[in-house]
Amino acid sequence: MTFTLDLSGRRAVVTGAGRHVGRALARALAEAGAEVGVxxxxxxxxxxxIQLIHDDGGAAFRLPFDVTDADAVEAALADVGTDILVNNAGNAGAEELTGVPPRLLDSKPGDWDKFFRVNLFGVMYCTRAVLPAMVERQWGRVITIVSDAARKPQAGMTAYGAAKGGAAAFCRAAAAEVGRNGITVNCISLGTIPQEQWEMADGPSEVSExxxxxxxxxxxxxxxxxxDITGMVVLLASDRGSWITGQTIPVNGGFSFSL
Structure with missing residues (x-):
């Protein structure tokens, strides 16, 4: 018997899919058979x-919108007929490039807004926009990428961790609401996955240390x-993941452990 994760006939949307983790997730979902909104x-x-997906033999279409604009999200997703939503768009701040996060006392309240607009409200807007069609079909998957910054206290990641923790709490509550409609809602909690710029940045010695x-x-x-993330996302998006919901699943190289 062959174990397969087949998403043929499903339509997926991946936010922040223009590069890095989002791009890999979009390609993996397309490889499994889904038509992917990028x-x-x-x-x-x-x-x-999209070109990479087409080169792989997959199907994809364009979805340019700002996840922090509720009206734009609703307009873009209202008629897509999304079966699978991957809330990947995020903002970790300057650490993406420097590797050294600013501490709480070095930040100001105005600096925190960007973290909540993308990492929390963006998740809420996109999830709310796709749920009506999922409820109508009595099938759906919502997968949100969060961070171990919300699970394991880290200096310098206060606002980011709070926003990601809020997204995880939102998803648990949403899972409780829509489970009766055949919809699963889960989070994947990531450890550090460096951006290309982060790896190539020539910073001071303390950055390297x-x-x-x-x-x-x-x-x-x-x-x-x-x-490293693609297998778990495809599993949760598939029928094989139909009895997993309301969970925050660490995929983190053993950065943290939980029962």
């Missing part, structure tokens, strides 16, 4: 991801790659 703020990134200290916190002694 969202990003930047049209050239969307086109690059910070990275070396950080990687030692991982049981597997390495940071993650976008491809």
């Amino acid at each position: 969202n990003d703020l930047y049209g050239d990134r969307i086109d690059d991801t 910070h990275r070396q200290r950080a990687v030692r916190e991982y049981t597997l002694r390495r940071f993650g790659t976008p491809e």
